Amino acid sequence: MHRPVGLVRPRRSVLYMPGSNARALEKAATLPCDGLILDLEDAVAPEAKDTARDQVAAAAASKRFGAREVVIRVNGLDTPWFRADLTAAVKAKPDAVLVPKISSAGDLAFVHGVLSDLGAFPSLALWAMMETPLAMFRADQIAGSGGRLTCLVMGTNDIVKEVQGLHTPGREAVMASLGISVLAARAFGLAILDGVYNDIDNAAGFEAVCAQGRAMGFDGKTLIHPSQVEACNRVFAPSEAEVAAARKIIAAFALPENKGKGAISLDGRMVELLHAEIAGRTVALAEAIAARG
Numbered sequence: 001m002h003r004p005v006g007l008v009r010p011r012r013s014v015l016y017m018p019g020s021n022a023r024a025l026e027k028a029a030t031l032p033c034d035g036l037i038l039d040l041e042d043a044v045a046p047e048a049k050d051t052a053r054d055q056v057a058a059a060a061a062s063k064r065f066g067a068r069e070v071v072i073r074v075n076g077l078d079t080p081w082f083r084a085d086l087t088a089a090v091k092a093k094p095d096a097v098l099v100p101k102i103s104s105a106g107d108l109a110f111v112h113g114v115l116s117d118l119g120a121f122p123s124l125a126l127w128a129m130m131e132t133p134l135a136m137f138r139a140d141q142i143a144g145s146g147g148r149l150t151c152l153v154m155g156t157n158d159i160v161k162e163v164q165g166l167h168t169p170g171r172e173a174v175m176a177s178l179g180i181s182v183l184a185a186r187a188f189g190l191a192i193l194d195g196v197y198n199d200i201d202n203a204a205g206f207e208a209v210c211a212q213g214r215a216m217g218f219d220g221k222t223l224i225h226p227s228q229v230e231a232c233n234r235v236f237a238p239s240e241a242e243v244a245a246a247r248k249i250i251a252a253f254a255l256p257e258n259k260g261k262g263a264i265s266l267d268g269r270m271v272e273l274l275h276a277e278i279a280g281r282t283v284a285l286a287e288a289i290a291a292r293g
Contacts, residue, residue: 008281008284008285008288009069009191009288010034010220010237010285010288010289010292011034011035011069011151011191011193011219011220012034012219012220012221012232012233012235012236012237012289013032013033013034013035013220013221013223013228013229013232013233013236014033014034014035014036014037014069014071014153014193014220014221014222014223015028015031015033015035015036015037015222015223015224015225015226015228015229016037016039016043016073016196016222016223016224017036017037017038017039017043018039018043018044018052019038019039019040019043019044019052019053019055019056020043020044020045020048020051020052020055022055025038025055025056025059027226028059028065028068029064029065029066029068031068031226031229032229032230032233033068033223033226033229033232033233034068034069034220034233034292035068035069035070035071036065036068036069036070036071037071037072037073037098037222038056038059038060038070038071038072038073038094039052039056039073040052040053040056040072040073040074040075040081040085041073041074041075041076041100042100049075049081053081053084053085053088054088056072056088056092057072057088057089057091057092058092060072060089060092060093060094061091061092061093067292067293069095069096070094070095070096071094071095071096071097071098071127072085072088072089072092072094072096072097072098073097073098073099073100073129074086074089074097074098074099074100075100076099076100076101077099077101077107077110077111078101083114086111086114086115086118087118090115090118090119090120090121090124093121093124094124095124095125096124096125096126096127096150096151097111097115097124097125097126097127098127098128098129098153099111099126099127099128099129100129100131100155101129101131101132101158102128102129102130102132102135102142103132103134103135103138104134104135104138104141104142105138105141105142105144105145108126108128108142108145108147108149109145111126112126112147112148115148120148124148125148125149125150125151126147126148126149126150127149127150127151127152127153128142128149128151128152128153129153129154129155129158130142130152130153130154130155130177130181131154131155131156131157131158131159131162132158132159132162133159133162133163136176136177136180136181139180139181139183139184140184140187140188142184143184143185143187143188143190144184144187144188149190150190150191151190151191151192151193152181152184152185152190152191152192152193153192153193153195153222154174154177154178154181154192154193154194154195154222155195156171156174156177156178156194156195156196157195157196157198159173159174159177159195160173160174167198169205169208169209171209171212174195178194178213178216178218179216182216182217182218186217191219192217192218192219193218193219193220193221193222194209194210194213194216194218194220194221194222195221195222196221196222196223196224197209197210197221197223197224197228198224200224200225200227200228203231206228206231206232207231207235209221210231210232210235210236211235213236214235214236218236219236220232220236221236237285237286237289238282238285238286242282243282243283243286245279246278246279246280246282246283246286247279247283248266248267249266249271249275249276249279250276250279250280250283252264252266252271253271253273253276
């Protein structure tokens with residue numbers, strides 16, 4: 001299953017913003033990220049949950065974030081804040097709700113049921129955090145659960161903790177989970193975002209991990225600091241050379257003499273229809289990024 005080229009939406013950089021920090025929520029409207037996750041979970045202490053919920057709901061309802069995709073991350077299904085968070089999110093009408101600690105299709109079915117009970121509007125999307133060992137073993141069931149689900153988000157810090165691994169430059173502790181989740185997302189036409197990078201001051205290390213994520217097939221990356229946005233946007237966007245090469249492939253297949261062919265010769269190399277499909281996605285993404293300004 002493939003996403004239609006015309007429905008490409010840039011998700012290069014998706015920044016977590018702590019819901020308890022009113023100043024950060026104000027600043028979010030000025031940042032050049034593709035998306036914002038207004039966080040009620042990890043970034044918020046238990047005693048600040050109620051205040052954060054009110055602030056996030058007001059921020060999302062204000063529609064002040066322009067073209068940025070706005071997502072509210074609620075607390076987990078097994079917490080005392082889950083239903084209140086989801087209720088507030090439905091009323092605030094963000095683009096999506098992100099639910100942590102999803103470990104089965106049954107978890108998502110439960111969330112869908114609550115959203116239905118709350119009368120959630122039809123276009124509200126559901127995003128799922130992939131951050132438990134069980135989620136990896138059931139990745140195909142989770143990704144294929146349908147309904148409102150449109151995006152998987154890697155919780156790499158939690159994965160490292162759960163497998164009792166180490167944070168390393170090569171990300172050995174999470175590579176299996178990353179690969180499994182990308183395969184599951186692509187099998188069912190979902191978007192997928194790489195996890196966060198913790199060392200804010202290590203610009204070179206961050207860019208290397210962004211490049212690794214893009215090479216693995218991720219649409220973009222979740223971020224924890226505004227300083228990471230620029231590099232993330234650059235790495236996850238097709239370069240001018242990539243776009244030019246893609247347009248050349250599309251133009252070559254459009255020539256009358258190549259109509260109906262499954263493979264053609266272009267600049268001394270064999271190019272197949274699958275390369276034309278990749279080229280179409282590349283150009284669509286570049287145009288979507290340009291349209292954002």
